[in-house]
Amino acid sequence: MGDYVMNDMQKRIRQLCREFSLNELIPTSKEYDIEGRLNEDAYRKAVEIGFTKIAWGKEYGGLGLDTVTQVMVTEELSYGDAGFANVMVASSLAARPVLMAGTEEQKQFMADIVIHGGKAAFCLTEANAGSDAGAIRTSAKKTEDGYIINGSKCFITNGPEAEVYIVFAMTDNSKGVKGISAFLVPGDTPGVGHGAHEDKVGIRQSSASDVIFQDVKVPFSALLGKEGEGFKIAMKTLDIARIDCAAAAVGIAQRAIDLSVKYAKERKTFGKPIAKLQAIQFMIADMEIQTEAARALVRQAAELKDMGQINSKICACAKAFAGDTAVRVATDAVQIYGGYGYIRDYPVEKLMRDAKIFQIFDGTNQIQRVVIAGNMLK
Amino acid sequence: MRIIVCVKQVPDTNEIKINPETGTLIRDGVPSILNPDDANALEAALAIKDSCPDTTTVTAITMGPPQAKEMLKDCIAMGADEAILLSDRALGGSDTWATSNALASGIKQIGSYDLIFAGRQAIDGDTAQVGPQIAEKLNLPQVTYVRSLKLNDDCLTVERALENGYEIIDVKMPCLLTTIKELNTPRYKTVQGIMDSESADISVWNADDIGVDKHTVGLKASPTNVFKSFTPKPKGAGVYVSGGSPKEKVQILLSALEEKHVI
Numbered sequence: 001m002g003d004y005v006m007n008d009m010q011k012r013i014r015q016l017c018r019e020f021s022l023n024e025l026i027p028t029s030k031e032y033d034i035e036g037r038l039n040e041d042a043y044r045k046a047v048e049i050g051f052t053k054i055a056w057g058k059e060y061g062g063l064g065l066d067t068v069t070q071v072m073v074t075e076e077l078s079y080g081d082a083g084f085a086n087v088m089v090a091s092s093l094a095a096r097p098v099l100m101a102g103t104e105e106q107k108q109f110m111a112d113i114v115i116h117g118g119k120a121a122f123c124l125t126e127a128n129a130g131s132d133a134g135a136i137r138t139s140a141k142k143t144e145d146g147y148i149i150n151g152s153k154c155f156i157t158n159g160p161e162a163e164v165y166i167v168f169a170m171t172d173n174s175k176g177v178k179g180i181s182a183f184l185v186p187g188d189t190p191g192v193g194h195g196a197h198e199d200k201v202g203i204r205q206s207s208a209s210d211v212i213f214q215d216v217k218v219p220f221s222a223l224l225g226k227e228g229e230g231f232k233i234a235m236k237t238l239d240i241a242r243i244d245c246a247a248a249a250v251g252i253a254q255r256a257i258d259l260s261v262k263y264a265k266e267r268k269t270f271g272k273p274i275a276k277l278q279a280i281q282f283m284i285a286d287m288e289i290q291t292e293a294a295r296a297l298v299r300q301a302a303e304l305k306d307m308g309q310i311n312s313k314i315c316a317c318a319k320a321f322a323g324d325t326a327v328r329v330a331t332d333a334v335q336i337y338g339g340y341g342y343i344r345d346y347p348v349e350k351l352m353r354d355a356k357i358f359q360i361f362d363g364t365n366q367i368q369r370v371v372i373a374g375n376m377l378k
Numbered sequence: 379m380r381i382i383v384c385v386k387q388v389p390d391t392n393e394i395k396i397n398p399e400t401g402t403l404i405r406d407g408v409p410s411i412l413n414p415d416d417a418n419a420l421e422a423a424l425a426i427k428d429s430c431p432d433t434t435t436v437t438a439i440t441m442g443p444p445q446a447k448e449m450l451k452d453c454i455a456m457g458a459d460e461a462i463l464l465s466d467r468a469l470g471g472s473d474t475w476a477t478s479n480a481l482a483s484g485i486k487q488i489g490s491y492d493l494i495f496a497g498r499q500a501i502d503g504d505t506a507q508v509g510p511q512i513a514e515k516l517n518l519p520q521v522t523y524v525r526s527l528k529l530n531d532d533c534l535t536v537e538r539a540l541e542n543g544y545e546i547i548d549v550k551m552p553c554l555l556t557t558i559k560e561l562n563t564p565r566y567k568t569v570q571g572i573m574d575s576e577s578a579d580i581s582v583w584n585a586d587d588i589g590v591d592k593h594t595v596g597l598k599a600s601p602t603n604v605f606k607s608f609t610p611k612p613k614g615a616g617v618y619v620s621g622g623s624p625k626e627k628v629q630i631l632l633s634a635l636e637e638k639h640v641i
């Protein structure tokens with residue numbers, strides 16, 4: 001386990017997460033990865049333990065803990081299985097716009113779903129609008145009694161199962177990104193559909209699919225904040241969500257390190273354990289340096305958020321560095337495992353596959369650099 | 379209904395270090411956990427509480443050093459209502475006889491109860507004596523090795539595991555049961571439980587508080603003297619004499635014993 005500065009309660013919560021990962025996630029991780037489905041039994045237990053309500057305010061039925069505690073939980077669950085953790089991370093990503101801009105009713109509606117383990121989805125990306133999120137085409141046409149949403153989103157995490165969708169759509173084409181608005185759409189609203197669960201490279205316990213809106217009628221009360229605020233809400237949401245996303249990446253890196261250390265002591269070549277080879281020692285030391293540094297950045301971003309200072313540059317630094325670290329460290333773990341590392345019977349190739357998405361979603365790591373430089377050079 | 383669960387804090391590993399002078403366990407610096415069988419005992423109590431939450435109180439009790447509070451906090455995080463720590467220098471070095479004297483006095487001090495659970499055995503001391511001794515000292519019926527249990531009105535129907543089978547026993551409450559891991563799967567702590575347990579008020583009682591006779595507790599009062607501690611050689615597998623009539627079986631047994639010059 002990495003060394004956060006923690007109080008006793010945080011230590012015990014973290015210990016509980018680790019116990020959960022070791023008992024419930026790791027033993028079956030491979031099986032669910034191959035089948036590409038969520039370990040529902042473990043998910044139900046995680047909800048009972050309270051992992052889905054860590055940072056929700058007490059007024060909504062949550063535990064009211066801080067972001068620092070939330071990122072520890074996310075890291076530990078991702079240590080067990082990054083796909084599993086991502087189901088929860090994506091739901092809290094979707095809740096974020098509501099917490100930021102929603103009414104009390106909207107917040108409570110969202111809390112009642114997510115806290116009890118219901119899934120939620122954040123629907124921004126479209127086939128021709130990923131990094132360029134401002135280019136979305138999904139439209140929300142105002143009528144007498146609300147809006148009619150039409151369009152199609154892609155790669156939406158929790159798409160097939162979500163009980164509620166947060167949808168970004170154009171309410172005014174003439175205004176560019178200022179014409180984008182955000183809506184809260186219950187999953188059972190007529191006209192909401194989804195495509196097939198994508199056959200992904202990694203994080204396979206978590207689903208992603210197209211989500212299709214066909215003449216979906218929603219009342220005025222579905223609007224989050226004001227018309228035209230959608231893009232701003234989306235960008236602010238992603239700033240915050242990056243902290244949790246980065247924490248999940250650190251969890252993968254830590255698992256890769258722990259497995260590498262263990263294997264290096266066991267595997268013998270030329271009559272001695274490979275752990276005695278400086279080449280391997282330095283690799284392990286470098287894995288550790290990067291991972292501890294990533295964890296420290298996550299911590300920094302989380303503490304700033306807890307102090308009410310969301311710093312989009314630091315959030316982007318944490319996400320980019322933790323994502324890049326997870327990919328490098330997991331790839332190095334495969335290297336340390338040699339040929340066995342490339343075989344599915346061993347656990348490290350999965351880490352490499354799981355890690356890659358952390359350079360892509362929640363804004364690619366190129367986009368993070370655009371954000372960082374933009375902040376520095378404005 | 380009031381349920382008392384005897385819980386013991388044990389070292390996390392099986393690598394037990396022993397003080398060569400006193401022959402007692404060195405516990406300093408070894409991470410401690412709730413004894414695994416005791417987690418089953420606590421789960422059994424909590425399961426009863428789940429079925430009648432408003433009328434059931436679960437109390438965890440331990441005898442141990444001040445650090446045992448941490449384990450008691452974990453019991454509360456799992457769902458115990460309250461926890462009591464018996465802690466006093468006078469209790470230090472107690473063997474099973476002395477330990478059960480202290481625990482029995484502590485339980486008397488709690489007052490009324492309907493059911494007492496203990497784990498079958500502690501992974502460090504490993505004697506499986508403390509539970510039965512408490513029952514004797516409190517003059518309670520006891521069933522050991524409980525692998526399933528059903529609550530009726532004032533009686534329990536339990537399955538008691540045997541080496542190759544089980545017996546079904548009806549036992550009147552109040553009584554003491556010792557539990558084995560086959561009984562259930564202990565629940566996880568909840569995050570809310572951990573938060574609550576941080577501020578939980580854990581009672582700490584000393585020897586005077588429980589009114590125990592100090593000549594019956596502690597190292598000096600312990601009749602057990604550890605002569606030598608060692609790792610035993612593994613025993614070979616036993617031979618099970620099966621088939622034939624009882625008479626034939628006895629004959630087989632007798633000739634085997636004769637062959638080994640036992641008789």
Ligand SMILES: Cc1cc2nc3c(=O)[nH]c(=O)nc-3n(C[C@H](O)[C@H](O)[C@H](O)COP(=O)(O)OP(=O)(O)OC[C@H]3O[C@@H](n4cnc5c(N)ncnc54)[C@H](O)[C@@H]3O)c2cc1C
Pocket residue numbers: 090121122123124125127129130131132154155156157158200208357360361362363364365366367370
């Ligand atoms: C498993 C998975 C889950 C996802 N979950 C969600 C979700 O829940 N909700 C949601 O809305 N979206 C989700 N996404 C979408 C994800 O956020 C996008 O895929 C991502 O933002 C990249 O967009 P794109 O795929 O269109 O790539 P593109 O934008 O086409 O990028 C292609 C390449 O060009 C680079 N690039 C593009 N523009 C620039 C630039 N200006 N400067 C430098 N480089 C640039 C990119 O970094 C990338 O390398 C998910 C994706 C996946 C794969």
Ligand SMILES: Cc1cc2nc3c(=O)[nH]c(=O)nc-3n(C[C@H](O)[C@H](O)[C@H](O)COP(=O)(O)OP(=O)(O)OC[C@H]3O[C@@H](n4cnc5c(N)ncnc54)[C@H](O)[C@@H]3O)c2cc1C
Pocket residue numbers: 384385386387396400401402403413415416419439440441442471472473474475477481495496497498499500501502503504505506507508509597600602603604607
């Ligand atoms: C190597 C070794 C050396 C020892 N040396 C000495 C010695 O020198 N002098 C000496 O007097 N004793 C000695 N002991 C005994 C030691 O003190 C016992 O561990 C202790 O009395 C409890 O017995 P047990 O661990 O066998 O518990 P068991 O009888 O196996 O425990 C059964 C159940 O009783 C309950 N229980 C047991 N202890 C407690 C407790 N403290 N609080 C609450 N519930 C409890 C739990 O529910 C537990 O599951 C030694 C033991 C060992 C292994």
